[in-house]
Each structure stands twice: as structure tokens, then as C-alpha cells.
Amino acid sequence: MASSQHVLLSPAELAYLHASLSLTPPIRPDGRSPTQFRPLVAETGILPGTNGSARICFADGTEAIVGVKAEVERTAQRPGEETVFLEEGGAGGDGDDEEEEAGQGLDKRKGDASWVEMTVEIPGLRDDDSGTAFLAAMLSEALLADGEFAKRLWINRRFHWKLYLDIILISPPLSYPLPLLSLTTHLALLSTRLPRLKSEGDEDPFFDDDWAAAPYLFPRTTSSSSTPSSTTTKSPTPAATRPPITLLVMAVGNNIIFDPSKEELAVADVALAVSVTGLSPSHETETGGGTAGEKQTGRNLRLLSIRTIDPPSRLTAPGVANAANTAYGASNGTSNGTQKMAEAEAVEGVWRPPRGGAKRMVLGALVQKVLERGGVVDEVLDALEGADSG
Amino acid sequence: MNDRRRINGPAGATLAPFFDDAAPQDLDTRSTRSRPPNATRKLLLKTGVTPSASGSAYLEIETSAKPGLSGLKLSCSVHGPRALPKSAPFSPHIVLSTHVKYAPFATQQRRGYLRDSSERDLGIHLETALRGAIIADRWPKSGVDIIVSIIEGDQDRETSKLQGDEVWDMMNTLSGCITVAAAALADAGIDCVDTVAGGVAALVQDADDGSAPSIAVDPIPSEHKRILAACCVAYLPTRDEVTNLWFRGDLPASDLDLYTSLVGHGIQASKNANRVLIDCLSGTVG
Numbered sequence: 001m002a003s004s005q006h007v008l009l010s011p012a013e014l015a016y017l018h019a020s021l022s023l024t025p026p027i028r029p030d031g032r033s034p035t036q037f038r039p040l041v042a043e044t045g046i047l048p049g050t051n052g053s054a055r056i057c058f059a060d061g062t063e064a065i066v067g068v069k070a071e072v073e074r075t076a077q078r079p080g081e082e083t084v085f086l087e088e089g090g091a092g093g094d095g096d097d098e099e100e101e102a103g104q105g106l107d108k109r110k111g112d113a114s115w116v117e118m119t120v121e122i123p124g125l126r127d128d129d130s131g132t133a134f135l136a137a138m139l140s141e142a143l144l145a146d147g148e149f150a151k152r153l154w155i156n157r158r159f160h161w162k163l164y165l166d167i168i169l170i171s172p173p174l175s176y177p178l179p180l181l182s183l184t185t186h187l188a189l190l191s192t193r194l195p196r197l198k199s200e201g202d203e204d205p206f207f208d209d210d211w212a213a214a215p216y217l218f219p220r221t222t223s224s225s226s227t228p229s230s231t232t233t234k235s236p237t238p239a240a241t242r243p244p245i246t247l248l249v250m251a252v253g254n255n256i257i258f259d260p261s262k263e264e265l266a267v268a269d270v271a272l273a274v275s276v277t278g279l280s281p282s283h284e285t286e287t288g289g290g291t292a293g294e295k296q297t298g299r300n301l302r303l304l305s306i307r308t309i310d311p312p313s314r315l316t317a318p319g320v321a322n323a324a325n326t327a328y329g330a331s332n333g334t335s336n337g338t339q340k341m342a343e344a345e346a347v348e349g350v351w352r353p354p355r356g357g358a359k360r361m362v363l364g365a366l367v368q369k370v371l372e373r374g375g376v377v378d379e380v381l382d383a384l385e386g387a388d389s390g
Numbered sequence: 391m392n393d394r395r396r397i398n399g400p401a402g403a404t405l406a407p408f409f410d411d412a413a414p415q416d417l418d419t420r421s422t423r424s425r426p427p428n429a430t431r432k433l434l435l436k437t438g439v440t441p442s443a444s445g446s447a448y449l450e451i452e453t454s455a456k457p458g459l460s461g462l463k464l465s466c467s468v469h470g471p472r473a474l475p476k477s478a479p480f481s482p483h484i485v486l487s488t489h490v491k492y493a494p495f496a497t498q499q500r501r502g503y504l505r506d507s508s509e510r511d512l513g514i515h516l517e518t519a520l521r522g523a524i525i526a527d528r529w530p531k532s533g534v535d536i537i538v539s540i541i542e543g544d545q546d547r548e549t550s551k552l553q554g555d556e557v558w559d560m561m562n563t564l565s566g567c568i569t570v571a572a573a574a575l576a577d578a579g580i581d582c583v584d585t586v587a588g589g590v591a592a593l594v595q596d597a598d599d600g601s602a603p604s605i606a607v608d609p610i611p612s613e614h615k616r617i618l619a620a621c622c623v624a625y626l627p628t629r630d631e632v633t634n635l636w637f638r639g640d641l642p643a644s645d646l647d648l649y650t651s652l653v654g655h656g657i658q659a660s661k662n663a664n665r666v667l668i669d670c671l672s673g674t675v676g
Contacts, residue, residue, distance in 0.1 A: 363653070
């Protein structure tokens with residue numbers, strides 16, 4: 001697995017790193033604050049042959065490219081549902097229009113998880129590596145968790161878009177690549193456009209040639225006035241949700257640290273990958289619901305998925321305390337007793353890999369910190385939106 | 391030349407008439423949950439079923455969806471701890487490798503013999519759950535293989551339409567995998583800090599009328615109208631620690647209490663499974 005590659009740090013270095021990260025406030029090796037991300041360079045729309053693409057380069061040299069390709073695919077008809085036959089396609093379409101005029105709010109669109117295919121490629125890892133499958137499953141899980149995303153790919157009752165998301169890490173994986181891949185995917189999806197649909201109802205789909213008229217998959221709130229076509233085609237879409245982002249969070253002692261580097265992850269007590277999505281700020285007043293009375297900052301976040309990441313700290317070598325070290329005068333006999341003793345008690349400044357799981361409180365605190373209003377997620381989403389439009 | 395030795399059928403084939411006057415298909419065959427919302431299904435756990443492995447266990451969960459249909463059936467074997475090959479790099483800990491494989495006939499859709507991505511994904515989840523429980527530094531330079539085969543998946547065969555249930559089925563499967571692997575590890579005599587067991591809880595909506603969703607422990611996806619969110623927890627009861635947490639769904643961030651109680655119910659389910667696990671293991675010893 002990618003998170004558990006060998007870390008070339010001695011037990012003494014690990015102990016030092018752990019101690020400095022447990023301080024209040026923690027001192028990180030690269031001088032960041034606990035919630036600060038690594039600086040990054042981002043650009044979108046770099047691949048002209050795709051429907052949407054993005055590239056992100058972290059300051060530590062890891063770099064990823066994501067390309068999004070869409071294909072029209074026939075929807076598999078299953079018995080029992082309202083089956084559409086080819087002959088009645090046109091008539092059904094007419095009926096649909098009337099229905100749509102009658103009940104505008106009714107959302108007939110359906111989505112299926114198989115309409116999105118995600119592949120992750122990491123250099124140096126085999127294609128069938130479990131870690132890669134885990135990363136791909138995590139990223140697509142976040143995308144499909146609310147069921148709304150797949151509905152966007154619905155064309156009519158007979159056809160849908162099949163979306164291929166291909167994620168390629170260009171550089172060797174110098175750190176656990178999850179945040180990088182997630183942010184790049186987010187940007188690529190933000191820049192994804194699908195051709196404007198010209199046909200109506202359940203006809204065979206027919207699209208507008210004009211790429212400039214193609215609406216964004218995630219409609220932009222600011223540019224909706226400049227492209228009036230997007231508002232007419234996708235009127236029932238609640239255009240507020242954004243693609244999800246997955247953040248890597250870890251806990252050391254009492255501290256919660258975002259976007260850990262490889263060395264920091266090597267001393268983590270717990271590491272979690274938390275996927276969230278945010279509603280864009282302009283829409284939150286109408287969707288705000290219960291707390292609409294007070295002044296709100298930041299956006300409404302939704303929790304989509306959480307996965308525990310096996311921290312590589314469990315695979316590090318333990319340090320040996322002086323009391324148990326024969327070089328410092330410990331008895332050299334059959335040291336079964338001393339070994340047991342060394343296992344039992346922790347000595348200050350001697351590295352011991354964490355054992356057992358995480359307390360519920362710690363996990364709860366990690367999730368709460370991620371979901372804080374106006375917290376890290378807001379900062380990241382704002383920055384990414386700036387990168388996309390700028 | 392006519393064939394006169396046999397009595398042939400008429401030249402023009404006909405179809406037997408078929409009268410479609412049987413009772414119209416009841417589209418809403420969705421069975422409802424008969425258990426109380428905080429009760430898990432019955433569990434059968436047995437250790438030592440594979441003599442050639444150093445540790446093994448078998449787990450069966452009854453299904454309450456349809457009588458006569460069996461639910462999840464898992465078999466786990468543990469091979470090791472054994473010495474790593476000479477070519478492998480030095481490891482100060484036991485090297486854990488987990489394989490989860492559906493039998494080709496285990497689910498509605500046939501699975502191939504090669505592990506697909508969802509099986510690999512389950513394998514990583516299982517590894518995370520077990521790695522926290524095993525005291526890994528007692529076996530340097532050695533490895534252990536944990537192989538879980540899913541003989542029968544936990545799926546309702548009556549439902550013809552697939553409605554994204556497989557995803558929630560995966561959580562049930564994972565919790566079973568964790569429990570059965572913990573039993574097999576104990577059977578193999580590998581030191582653990584505690585027996586780890588899996589539990590699932592889900593936030594379900596049974597009625598369409600916008601009523602408040604409720605939390606159900608050990609859910610069967612086909613018994614509920616909609617599953618909004620679910621979590622699978624691997625829990626160590628005596629240390630009160632969670633080694634693996636997998637949450638999936640859609641929850642508003644303002645409602646963190648809902649998430650907390652979902653995890654709490656998952657832990658409750660895991661405690662129930664753990665009781666069966668302890669009973670099974672103490673029965674073997676005593």
C-alpha cells in the first residue's frame with residue numbers, strides 16, 4: 001500500500017518528530033501551521049482532447065494530472081421499471097414535456113454508480129496493487145455517495161453519459177498521494193463540460209456542435225448570466241453542490257494535523273481520510289434551513305465518507321531503551337524478562353510504534369475539526385475555485 | 391424422403407397458449423424488518439474447520455429477509471506465522487497480507503476468479519482492522535496470510551433490480567470478514583491486544599412521507615426503502631478503541647450528533663458480535 005512505504009527514519013528521529021508534533025502548538029518539520037496545506041500550483045483545461053482536465057503540482061515535487069472523458073451510452077433497461085420501447089420514444093417525449101410543465105419540481109432523473117469509472121495510476125506500483133484500488137474506491141465513493149452526481153449524467157430514459165476519470169500521478173509517490181489526487185480530481189470536474197443537448201425527450205441524443213455553448217457539469221454561479229444556454233437546459237438541477245474533496249487528517253498526541261507529509265504520517269497515531277462536499281456560498285441562504293437566522297460564514301458542508309488509513313507508523317522499528325540495551329550494561333542473559341519489560345512500559349524519548357486502535361473521542365474530534373464551519377475545507381474550496389476561474 | 395419410422399410433429403410450429411391471469415406481480419415485495427432496530431442477526435461461529443491451516447474459522451449469519459434462504463457464509467484460514475523468504479527485506483514486524491475473495495457463485499452477478507477492485511478494497515479494510523489488533527513486533531522477519539472466502543454473499547435474490555445495494559452489502563460483508571478473521575487469528579494462536587469484531591449501523595428511511603430517518607443496527611439493504619448513510623466499525627471492547635472506521639453516505643455537517651450516534655450503534659453491533667466470538671473461543675479452550 002502506498003501509505004506504508006518504507007520510511008527511512010531511525011527510531012530516534014521518529015521519537016523526536018513525534019515529540020515535536022505533540023507540543024502545543026505542534027512544530028512541523030516544514031514550519032507549517034497544523035491546518036496549513038503544502039503550497040501548490042494548479043491549472044485547469046490543459047488537455048484539449050478531454051471534457052475536463054487539471055494538473056496540480058505540490059511544492060514537494062509530487063504532481064498529478066486528471067483527464068475526464070465522457071461517452072454516450074445506452075442505459076440498460078430492466079424489467080419492472082417504466083420500460084421505454086423504441087417505437088414509443090417520440091410519443092413518450094411529448095408526454096414528458098407536458099408532465100414537466102405540470103410538475104416542475106419532480107425529479108425523474110436516475111443515476112447509477114456504474115456510470116462513473118475511475119482509474120488511478122501511480123508509477124512504481126503494479127496495476128493490480130491493492131493500495132491503488134483502495135485509492136480509486138475512496139475517490140469514487142466520495143463522488144457517488146450522495147447519488148446526486150450520477151443523476152447529472154442522465155440524458156434521457158434511454159441514454160446516459162458514461163464518465164471516465166483517469167488519474168495519473170506523474171512523479172513518484174513521495175508522500176501519501178490522496179490529498180493531491182483528490183484536489184486534482186475536484187479541479188478537473190469543476191472544469192468539465194458536456195455538449196449541450198439539442199434533442200428532446202427520449203429521442204436518440206443529438207448535441208450542439210458549438211463547444212462554447214457546452215454547459216459545465218457543475219454549473220458556475222457567477223458565469224450563468226454569460227451563458228444563458230446552461231440555465232435553460234439544466235433548469236431542474238439544484239446547481240449548488242460542488243465536487244467532493246477528500247482530506248487526509250492525522251492525530252498525534254492531542255494535536256490534529258492536516259495534509260501530513262510522508263515523515264509526519266510516519267509518526268501518526270491515527271490517520272483518517274474524510275470526504276466532504278460544500279454548497280457554494282451564494283446558495284446557502286436558501287438552503288440554510290434551521291440556522292438561517294444567524295449570520296453564517298463559510299458554506300454548508302456535507303459529510304460523504306470516512307475511511308481509516310493504516311498509518312505507516314505501525315510498521316516502523318521500535319527503539320531500544322538504555323535499560324534494555326546490552327551496550328549500556330543491561331544483562332545479556334536470556335533477556336525474555338527484560339524484553340517483556342520493554343514491551344510493557346513506555347520510556348520517555350524512546351520510539352514505540354502505536355498499538356491498538358484509536359479512541360472514539362479522537363476520531364470524533366478529527367471529524368469535527370474537518371467539518372468546522374469556515375475551517376480548512378472552506379479555505380481549500382475557495383482556493384480551488386480561484387484556481388479554476390483565474 | 392420422408393422419415394416414416396418416427397412420428398413427427400406438425401410442420402408448422404405452434405406455441406402453447408399462455409394465459410396471463412395469474413395474480414398480478416406484486417411490485418412491492420420488499421419485506422420489512424422484523425427485528426427491533428437495535429438487534430443484530432443471529433450468528434454462528436466455529437473455529438478449526440480447516441485442518442491444514444494453522445488457524446481457521448467459519449461464520450454464518452442468518453437472514454431474516456426470507457425464510458429458507460441463508461445469509462452470509464464466510465470461511466477464513468490463517469497460514470503462518472512463518473519465516474519470510476530470504477529474498478524479502480528485513481521487517482521488524484509480522485508482515486500481514488489479507489485476501490478477501492467472493493466465490494464465483496456467491497452473488498447474483500458472477501464474480502471472476504481474479505480479485506476485482508471491490509475485493510481488493512475489502513482486503514485493505516480488513517488489513518487495517520487487523521493490524522491494530524495484532525501485536526506485530528513479537529514476530530520479526532515473519533509473515534502471515536489471512537484468506538477470507540465468501541461462500542455465499544448476503545443478497546436478497548428476490549429483488550430483480552439492482553439499486554445500489556451492493557455498496558451497503560459490502561459493509562455487512564466487511565464486518566463479517568473482520569469477526570471471522572479475528573476468530574481465525576485466535577485459533578492460530580497469534581497474539582492480539584484484544585479480539586476485534588465488526589459491526590454495522592445504518593441511517594435508514596422506511597417511509598416516503600419525509601419522516602425522520604432512524605438508525606438500524608445490522609441492516610439488510612433490501613428491507614429498507616432507502617439507506618442514507620452507513621458505517622462499519624472494527625472495535626476492541628476491552629481497550630475501548632476503534633481500529634477501522636468506514637463511513638459512507640450523505641450527512642449534513644451541522645448534524646454531527648447523528649454521525650456520533652451512528653458510530654455508537656456500530657460499536658454496539660460490534661460488541662454483540664464480540665460476545666459470540668468470545669463464547670466460541672472459550673468453548674474451544676474449555
